[in-house]
Amino acid sequence: MFHGLWALTNRELKKWYKVPVLLLMSIVQPILWMALFGRAMNIGALFSNPGVITGNLPPQVSQQLNQTLSILGNQIMEKTFGTSDYFSFMAVGMLSFIVLFTSMTSGMSIVWDRRLGFLNKVLTTPVARGSIIMSKVFSSIIRSLIQAAIILGVALLLGLRLGPAVSLINVLGVFAALFLLSLGLSAIFLSIALRSTSWESQMAVMNLLNLPLLFASNALFPINSMPDWLKAVASINPISYGTDAARQLLLYQPDMSRLMLDYAFLGGFAAIFATIGIILSWRLLSR
Amino acid sequence: MAKIIETEGLTKKFDNLTAVDHVTFSVEEGEVFGFLGPNGAGKTTTINMLTTMLKPTEGRATINGHDIAKDSAEVRRSIGVVPQEYTADEDLTGYENLILCADLYGINRSVAKERAKELFALVKLEDAKDRKVKTYSGGMRRRLELACGLVNHPKLLFLDEPTLGLDIQTRQATWDYIRTLKKEYGMSLFLTTHYLEEADSLCDRIAIIDLGKIVRTGTPKELKDSLGGDVIELGVSGGSNLTEELRRMPEIIDVRLEGGNKYRIKAKEGEEVIPRVIDIAKRLGGKVTKVSLTKPSLDDAYLEYTGKSMRQEEGGAAVWKQRITMRRARA
Structure with missing residues (x-):
């Protein structure tokens, strides 16, 4: 059923690692987000330096008040973000961000293969139709995970504070969640592109969906503080589940039941869309 | 002899355009069979159906005994395809492309390496095989496509316009490869072309196709002869x-006396008839002052069967729309 899968995946990866600029370009964006957005939106500072309000009070009162506010602020941060450090919160969100962006662009490659004739050649060989889409899914997953690993490394350098008991198993767990997220997302975007001959329309789909998908998730801000309609969208957005799993494992004291829910949702999401992708490729690749 | 291709009423419709219309023909094993026809006649659509890329709307076809609709995986295993467009991956080298093709056929690596060596020698790309395909010229890319089409040692090779846009030298070289394949590998070939001299010099049999229908099938000689033989002017x-x-000579079909001492003779096997005609003239006391022989070309046959008007290159909006539909369907 998946004859030729590895050969085709290998081709995709070869095209990628032979041009290191591509890797560089794709990780620059999330790094900029972390460095600019993550560092500039220093939400914790709102509470730790509230000197503006207490300026006119006697020094003793002011000091006491500052202390209280600072403790209170920490609690608010903890309650909202699960950590007192917003940078760590959003840096973990960037792992889902890079997975989302890489998976989205995978749809483009099938459009190019069709336009450049390569797809026609593959279709005349005994390669299984499902392999054609799955090879692109897998190369997209591999690229996503490698990029996510680099982003995680850069985040640590920029000051990501890991939770108390982070072990290698936790890190593997994070990548398992990102694997499932990337599998489902790539399958969706490749399915959209299966019949398309126009990369312009594929670009339009990407531009239309990327930021809404990112903002309607917990990647940058927690779901709890969102209005109800947005909450509804964010709670079926697979990016929320991937990000939550990563935060549970890297930042928080892991809550097993939530973690299970995250994996179950991501697993179902990946299985459903991979199956749809394979079925569509049987139907749509040859007419 | 076994039949390598057999079709029966093969038909493909795109929306309201019938690109291939109830086509029935067969190709013997070891034969070079040509589809000759103007642009938009349905040649590529036929190839796409036979190579399982398009599903026929109606009719059936078998390749090497396997049904193209039911047994498409088996069909793909036994054929090689050299499509009209370039299909190699430009970012990879020629060698990587060929090995990739071999992998797609599930050929094991050591066999693939041997085949690569053999095929790069055949198409004379040994020196360029480690360069990226991006840097290849048109002729080199064609040769690489040919090598990729041969990597699984197919019993039947499809060539869609194999020499389209090539210079004369490369075209001659391509013809030589095709002859080699037939002679040394005993391969059957199915090719489409709109170059008459190509069909004439390569094909054992030709089908002239126009507007989706086969209008005539035969050897190049039969097609030419069917026009009524050579013309001798004496x-x-x-x-x-x-x-x-x-x-009184059996080979001579018609004789006309034109302007006193000039004869216009229609005959089969004109070259052999001429010496005897000269003998007769001498016997009857005449002196031959001039002889010329005109053989009908395949061009004549082609024009005879497909008509002389240009095809859909100009025309109303409907025709233009049809062409666009066809292009989309092919892409």
Whole structure:
């Protein structure tokens, strides 16, 4: 059923690692987000330096008040973000961000293969139709995970504070969640592109969906503080589940039941869309 | 002999355009079979159906005994395809492309390496095989496509316009490869072309296809002969009238006397008829002053069967729309 899968995946990866600029370009964006957005939106500072309000009070009162506010602020941060450090919160969100962006662009490659004739050649060989889409899914997953690993490394350098008991198993767990997220997302975007001959329309789909998908998730801000309609969208957005799993494992004291829910949702999401992708490729690749 | 291709009423419709219309033909094993026809006649659509890329709307076809609709995986295993467009991956080298093709056929790596060596020698790309395909010229890319089409040692090779846009040298070289394949590998070939001399010099049999229908099938010679033979023009001075005597020869179809001493003779096997015609003229006391022989070309046959007007290159909006539909369907 998946004859030729590895050969085709290998081709995709070869095209990628032979041009290191591509890797560089794709990780620059999330790094900029972390460095600019993550560092500039220093939400914790709102509470730790509230000197503006207490300026006119006697020094003793002011000091006491500052202390209280600072403790209170920490609690608010903890309650909202699960950590007192917003940078760590959003840096973990960037792992889902890079997975989302890489998976989205995978749809483009099938459009190019069709336009450049390569797809026609593959279709005349005994390669299984499902392999054609799955090879692109897998190369997209591999690229996503490698990029996510680099982003995680850069985040640590920029000051990501890991939770108390982070072990290698936790890190593997994070990548398992990102694997499932990337599998489902790539399958969706490749399915959209299966019949398309126009990369312009594929670009339009990407531009239309990327930021809404990112903002309607917990990647940058927690779901709890969102209005109800947005909450509804964010709670079926697979990016929320991937990000939550990563935060549970890297930042928080892991809550097993939530973690299970995250994996179950991501697993179902990946299985459903991979199956749809394979079925569509049987139907749509040859007419 | 076994039939390598057999079709029966093969038809493909795109929306309201019938690109291939109830086409029935068969190709013997070891034969070079050509589809000759103008642009938009349905040649590529037929190839796409036979290579399982398009599903026929109606009719059936078997390749090597396997049904193209039910047994498409088996069909793909036994054929090689050299499509009209370039299909190699430009970012990879020629060698990587060929190995990738071999992998797609599930050929094991050590066999693939041997085949690569053999095929790069055949198409004379040994020196360029480690360069990226991006840097290849048109002719080199064609040769690489040919090598990729041969990597699984197919019993049947499809060539869609194999020499389209190539210079004369590369075209000649491609023809030589095709002859080699037939002779040394005993391969059957199915090719489409709109170059008449290509069909004439390569094909054992030709089907002329126009507007989705086969209008005539035969060997190049049969097609030419069907037009009524060679034309001999003979100038004679003196002697008596040759007409009666000439008409008695079985090879001669028609004799006309034009302007006193000039004969226009229609005959089969013109080269062999001429010496005897000269003998007759001498016997009857005449002196031959001029002889010329015109053989009908495949061009004549082609124009005879497909008509002389240009095809859909110009025309109303409907025709233009049809062409666009066809292009989309192919892409």
